[in-house]
Every structure is written in structure tokens, then in C-alpha cells.
Amino acid sequence: MAARRRLIAGNWKMNGLKMDGLALARDLAVRAAAGAPNCDLLVCPPATLVAAIGGALAGSVIALGGQDCAAAEKGAFTGDISAEMLRDAGCTHVILGHSERRHGHGETDAEIRAKIGGAWRAGLVAILCVGETRAEREAGRAPAVVSGQLAGSMPEGADAARLVIAYEPFWAIGTGLTPTLADIAGIHRAIRGEIPFGTRILYGGSVNPKNAAEILGLDEVDGALVGGASLKAEDFWAIAEACG
DSSP states (O other), X not given: OTTSOOEEEEEOOSOOOHHHHHHHHHHHHHHHHHHOOSSEEEEEOOGGGHHHHHHHHTTSSEEEEESOOBSSSSSSOTTOOBHHHHHHTTOSEEEESOHHHHHHSOOOHHHHHHHHHXXXXXXXXXXXXXXXXXXXXXXXXXXXXXXXXXXXXXXXXXXXXXEEEEEOOGGGTTTSOOOOHHHXXXXXXXXXXXXXXXXXXXXXXXXXXXXXXXXXTSTTOOEEEESGGGGXXXXXXXHHHTTO
16 A cells, blocks of 8 residues: 555536635645645546646646547547647646547447557556446446456556546435445455555545545555546545545
8 A cells, every 4th residue: 555645636527717726726726835745636527627727837846637538649630639739738648438438439348448549558547437327227237337447448558557446326416325344445445456556546426524534545446537526626635635
């Protein structure tokens, strides 16, 4: 565990206009300058704000990430953003395979695997999201579903320097519901056996200041992918401080 430094990543999703995003980023940068918690910090704003937020965070310890990228480097792909474009805007990470993309946009494991390849080509760390639906969990299929997503989405040559896994049960995202601590630990242990040594595994799904300490206290949890709570500087910072 000592070799895996915790990572607290904020996924802003489709939230925030320029003024709001800059105020949030500047607040976080001020807090970080006063004394950063014992973890790595990352924020992933919507694409329209990436460059502006990168400027607001310049010189701070807070890293910048994208929420998605295309597999291709460039070309006739209207509306898409390449990993190279994210890198050019200051990103070091990109979230890929989020359940809202898998279920809302029909992204397949093969498409996600290709996107991860694109992220690596541009020198970005890929945060690969996996997780089951409520029906799959109730049917006792959560481990098999997550294992299948890992096998289908993770390219060959993966290593801990270029890959982070985020376990986010789809039914827990934005609902206020979370699996039991035993369930979280069990899935994380199962994931640990299928990924390169030293790869960090984050938990995501209704993480907030009230439950962060007990979730981050689990040995197999290396951080959190935070949704709604990342839109409030005080809440995001409280979650980061729960790392100890």
C-alpha cells in the first residue's frame, strides 16, 4: 500500500460555465498552496473549460484531466477531441469508459480500449472506469461483469505508470447509494488480481465528505473518483483530507 499514493480525482461532468469553473479552480489552488493533503489531486472539467482551468491551476500541485477522448489523433471526426488536443491544453490524465459513456452512449469495450491506446500515444494517463448495473449486482454478476470489462477494455502493455482503474458501480453514481465496505473491498481485491502490479484503484459512486474516510480507509482503495461533491471546493477538499 505504501507504494500506491492515493489519488483524489474530481469529475465535473457536464457542469460549470467559465466563471463558475474558474472560481472553483482558484479556490482549490489557494487551498493547495496553503497545504496540500497527503494525496495526488486531479480535476477533470468539461472540454470547454479545460484550457481555462489549466491556466487557473498553473503552478499548483493539482493536475488537469479530460473526461473523454477519441481514439484517433486527428481527422474528420466532428465533435470529437483527441488525446493530443487534451495534452496540448495541459492535461495529464483522461477518464475513459465511464459508465455514463458505456450506458448513455453505447460505448463498447473495444472502443474504450482503442481510446486508451490514443491516450497513451499522447502521453496521458488513462483512468479506466468499470462497474456493474443494479440488476447485474442483484443477480450476483458484479465480479464477472467487472472482470469482463477489464479484459475487454485494457490494452496489452498496460502498466501502473499509464493506467488507473476506477471502480464505479453504475447504480451508485449520483444516487446517494453505495455498496457496503465489504463489497467495495471485495471488488477491489478481485480487480487487483487482474491488473498490472502497483496500479491504483479508485472507488467512485456517491463519494462525499461523510463516507470518504471509511471508504479511503480500506486497504485496497487507492483514492476516489468524485462526481457531484467535486463541484464544491469545501466538499472536494474534505474528501482529499480524508486520505490522512
